[in-house]
Amino acid sequence: MKIFGKELIGYQTPKFQVEVEKGKLKLFSKAIGEMAAVYVDEEAAKSLGYRSLPVPPTFLFCLEMERADPYDWMLELEIPLGNVLHAGQSFTYHETACAGDILQFSGEIIDVYSKKNNELQFIVHRNYVCFLEGAAVAEFDRTVVIQTRGKGN
Amino acid sequence: MNEEQYEEIQVGLHLPAFEAPPLSRQALAIYCGASGDHNPIHVDIDFAKSAGLEDVIAHGMLVMAYAGRMLTNWMPQSAIRNFDIRFLNMTEIGEAICSNGVVREKFIEANQKFLIVEVLAKGQDGLNKLSGSATLSFP
Numbered sequence: 001m002k003i004f005g006k007e008l009i010g011y012q013t014p015k016f017q018v019e020v021e022k023g024k025l026k027l028f029s030k031a032i033g034e035m036a037a038v039y040v041d042e043e044a045a046k047s048l049g050y051r052s053l054p055v056p057p058t059f060l061f062c063l064e065m066e067r068a069d070p071y072d073w074m075l076e077l078e079i080p081l082g083n084v085l086h087a088g089q090s091f092t093y094h095e096t097a098c099a100g101d102i103l104q105f106s107g108e109i110i111d112v113y114s115k116k117n118n119e120l121q122f123i124v125h126r127n128y129v130c131f132l133e134g135a136a137v138a139e140f141d142r143t144v145v146i147q148t149r150g151k152g153n
Numbered sequence: 154m155n156e157e158q159y160e161e162i163q164v165g166l167h168l169p170a171f172e173a174p175p176l177s178r179q180a181l182a183i184y185c186g187a188s189g190d191h192n193p194i195h196v197d198i199d200f201a202k203s204a205g206l207e208d209v210i211a212h213g214m215l216v217m218a219y220a221g222r223m224l225t226n227w228m229p230q231s232a233i234r235n236f237d238i239r240f241l242n243m244t245e246i247g248e249a250i251c252s253n254g255v256v257r258e259k260f261i262e263a264n265q266k267f268l269i270v271e272v273l274a275k276g277q278d279g280l281n282k283l284s285g286s287a288t289l290s291f292p
Binding site for chain 2: 024027028030031032033034036038048049054056057058061062063065066070071081082083085086087088089090091092093096143
């Protein structure tokens with residue numbers, strides 16, 4: 001498969017908007033076994049100063065999955081999904097998003113590097129998340145590692 | 154968090170560990186639906202085998218979500234400014250993941266009190282699943 005270089009930096013993924021739905025937050029809490037009132041009971045969340053149920057720390061990643069095809073850039077770059085692993089993930093938070101918020105996401109590839117003579121290629125995709133009026137909510141970076149000689153080739 | 158509570162937190166303090174139940178296939182299926190991450194490597198054993206694995210593997214983000222629970226069990230989520238991890242080993246069906254945290258740094262900057270917590274999650278065999286850090290701040 002292809003060996004990627006720094007020319008990939010700046011590659012943009014489609015912008016999109018998504019509403020944070022209360023039901024989805026509750027389902028996510030169920031999936032991770034979270035039962036703390038602040039994440040499942042809107043009144044409890046409000047009494048703690050949140051506008052509604054807060055978006056848990058890693059859920060912004062899941063919201064990006066709601067765009068038409070979150071794996072579109074891997075398809076376009078002809079990266080076989082079976083050779084891809086999630087190598088790292090980071091989030092930087094500015095505001096806590098809550099149920100009912102409409103969030104805008106835009107994404108780009110911010111770094112590309114390789115190890116072991118290109119056997120492992122790393123691509124870092126960053127999402128910028130903001131409220132509709134433009135105030136920043138968070139940035140989060142997904143680092144994927146591609147096994148260049150994986151069986152999926 | 155007031156001055157006194159912040160003073161009480163010492164570098165080296167261990168956060169209460171968070172132990173998740175052993176991962177079942179059903180848990181991965183529920184996480185697949187709830188997270189919107191439909192990568193077949195986590196739920197479709199045929200796909201996993203075609204990719205050279207023996208079985209499906211857990212979503213790394215589920216393991217990170219458990220580590221996030223350790224943090225939010227300890228401090229309100231609004232305190233978390235940064236959460237940064239590397240995935241170290243795949244997590245398989247049946248593994249019980251334990252998330253641990255240790256306060257590694259304390260500092261005050263622009264009147265904000267900061268804590269840096271080292272985060273580590275392990276399987277019951279002791280193999281590290283993820284490691285990283287979280288930065289927390291308090292007005």
